[in-house]
Amino acid sequence: MTLLATVLSNPLVEAGIRIVGLSLLAAAVTTLVAYVYRVRARAELPEGATLIIGLGAVAIYLNTRIVFIQFVGETGDPFTVSEALLNVSVFVAAGVASYGGRRLGNWAGESERFSWGRLQPDFSPLVRATGRYITVTLPDDIEDIEGYDPVEDETRDALSGRTLDFSRGLTLAELESGLITRLKEDHDIGYVDVDLAEDGTVEYFAVGRRVAGIGPTLPPKTAAVAVRADPPFSATPGDTVQVWQVLEGEETRIGTAELRASVGSVATLATDESVAERIDPTAEYRLMTLSADSHPDREFAGMLRRGEETMSVVEIGTGSPLVGSPISALDVTVIAVQTARGEVETIPAREWIIEAGERLFAIGRPDVLRKLEATNAVQPITVDGELSNADDATLLAEPVSERPLADEE
Incomplete structure (x- = not known):
């Protein structure tokens, strides 16, 4: 008998190998389940389910082993004090390993390297075609x-x-x-x-179809105008400028604008509609550069209109399969939730649990929004007088082109 066989036949070594092996089994099963749950439900596997899954895999193995010992091996009763202590040790180690597998599976589900999108084409069925x-x-x-x-x-x-x-x-x-x-x-x-x-x-x-040109990049309640002006030295597109005009020997400030482009003495400005109405296309103006001023509301509106995403408002009815699920399980971005009591929660947490009677303000691709609206007991909402008493909800539900902007001046 070799030294390795002698070592492996030692009862303590055999017990250690069994504990490690079954712990790895529990960890592997829990990792796989946690990964699939994270990808599909977009939430972390519950702690209670972690023990059930990990210890369940170990229990299935032990029960199968006992069946073979009792009915196939015919070696008699396998239950001894040492066997019972070993099984207890196995369950303790497997429980600890299950939580490790849960963390590993959750990490893999969040990682782009192991994203479901990379695996999805492998599971997509081939198209059935009869010809070439x-x-x-x-x-x-x-x-x-x-x-x-x-x-x-x-x-x-x-x-x-x-x-x-x-x-x-x-x-x-x-x-x-x-x-x-x-x-x-x-x-x-x-x-x-x-x-x-x-x-x-x-x-x-x-x-x-998306409209080409400068139009889609303009935030709501703004207009693009071309003026005869001498742009300030080193002014570049995106700079905020003041528009001044000489009237009756005095310089008068017309308003502020964003410089979009300039060719020679002609500058293209994006400004509020009220300012654009006061600009005379036949007059000459002077532009003065201001310090950079960020307008996140306008930037967001412009990005939304340039991208493929659009917005939809849906009401969750009783009996919808979405009731009880977190908003992170949806394939859309929920920017606000109006509860059944009329309260508005903007930018809700990913753990927000969807309830019947709530209205979700969602942003996503049209095909994804269409599938959301087609879900059982989910009703698309058309903006009307129903939401007129909820200022925040009305603002979110208005079409992008009709939302008011904060005054720049």
């Missing part, structure tokens, strides 16, 4: 995406009933991505919302 190509036929009636400008009639006519061919062997996710990319490149389309069946059939199709 996957043929996708667009519907005759094309929907508009709420929050986006409608596409041109010529573009709509070109897309209506159009057939596109793709190579075989694509997953649903790859086919959908390829379809969206081709439509964006070939047509003046800013966003495509499409749902495909496993055979490539289009179940839902909607498109929208």
